[in-house]
Amino acid sequence: MKQVLVVYYSQSGQLTHVTKTLTAPLREACVVDYLELKPLKPFPFPWDFLTFMGTFPEAVALTPCPLAPFSLPEKHYDLVILAYQPWFLSPSIPMTSFLTSDYAKKVLFNTPVITLIGCRNMWIMAQEKMKTLLQNLGAKVIDNIVLVDQGNAFATFITTPRWMMSGKKDALWGIFPHAGISEAEIAKSVRFGRAIKAGLASDKEKSFLPLCEGLGAVEVNQKLINSEKIGTKSFHIWGKCIQKFSKKEEAKRKVFILFYTLFLILMILTVVPLNMLLQSILRKLNKARVLKEKAFYERPSGNGQHRMEEFLPNA
């Protein structure tokens, strides 16, 4: 029987729900070991605003936090699934921390890995960081599956932070969509589990080939590529300064974070709209380059849908 390890972290339970739904078909044919990551000092949920923002310097710098000890058999896994969420355009701190563990170093070396992301809608730069971390561990990323929150970018700019700060997912004022990934999307993620099961049955993972292509695993929103790049640079520069002059628990960290938040709001109200206008013109002028970039970030699974009928009939 094939051996599969599934590593995940979730605050609200959303990514746990996605992970368990997606991997259900695998449990019919493989031995599936689940490892839920638990920070020794749990991150709050719901968050208060300053703690939420105050987490960005460590998240962006990939600074690990201590995790509760876990014990798993030191066996060979045919496949590892890493389910994570981006925090400030970087992998969330618990997942980054797992990747620094001795266990991860052993279990991921030369092993096929599927990354599974559940987030608002900005995951591209987090996945680039994840790819580098995994490459450094000698792991081979064979698929990337992304599920994003329901609603457009404007709606989720309201609904996701509201959910993070209050825990409320309901339809705000009856006009906004529910926060988070829709139940229908989560239910449909079972197609990936079915395809992974079929891929493992034919030893496809041994050649490090994608198991989830043709199933609409990722869709890069090209309008977000440059915003993510600019955001990552800004977080990196400011995060480094804030880390240099204040520690996570220090009171003065709150002052720096407040100052940065004010700067961010000012940017969102002034520079961001102008930049969006400029970017939409540039995208029209550089269509070919943008499409190439989109295809790059959608690798290795791609956004094709040609196997949907096979793994999700009557959808």
Ligand SMILES: Cc1cc2nc3c(=O)[nH]c(=O)nc-3n(C[C@H](O)[C@H](O)[C@H](O)COP(=O)(O)O)c2cc1C
């Ligand atoms: C501190 C923090 C930062 C976040 N940053 C991002 C982000 O950069 N991009 C994004 O799409 N979602 C972001 N989110 C939303 C998460 O990716 C995720 O959708 C949400 O936390 C729910 O995941 P859960 O399963 O852990 O509850 C962030 C959430 C938190 C708590």
